[in-house]
Amino acid sequence: MIFGAGNRLRPDGPYLDLYREFKDVLAEDRQVIVIGYSFRDAHVNEAVRRWVLEHGQEGALLRIGSLTDVVPPIVNRWMDERELDLEIVPGPAEKVMRELLAPRPRLMSPS
Numbered sequence: 001m002i003f004g005a006g007n008r009l010r011p012d013g014p015y016l017d018l019y020r021e022f023k024d025v026l027a028e029d030r031q032v033i034v035i036g037y038s039f040r041d042a043h044v045n046e047a048v049r050r051w052v053l054e055h056g057q058e059g060a061l062l063r064i065g066s067l068t069d070v071v072p073p074i075v076n077r078w079m080d081e082r083e084l085d086l087e088i089v090p091g092p093a094e095k096v097m098r099e100l101l102a103p104r105p106r107l108m109s110p111s
Contacts, residue, residue, distance in 0.1 A: 027054070049081075069090040
């Protein structure tokens with residue numbers, strides 16, 4: 001989802017509907033993958049923070065593609081509020097996209 005810069009959440013544009021749909025879809029998912037997002041949009045951050053609070057102890061997974069392996073400060077604050085499975089995949093988006101979108105390996109259960 002791309003919101004762009006500037007005052008996008010205005011009553012005459014499509015962005016309020018996109019934001020509402022983003023929150024609805026986010027509420028249903030157990031895994032969130034973030035690629036190339038700076039965590040500077042308060043409305044998007046709040047939607048993701050609420051997802052962390054609601055899904056954090058249910059085995060939910062937040063995966064972030066970033067140029068570094070440093071956890072964004074705002075995400076660290078969310079982690080203080082709720083335990084969450086977090087994975088940072090460092091590197092340029094073109095190199096980490098496949099890894100971020102691939103299913104996460106699971107341990108096989110004994111037969």
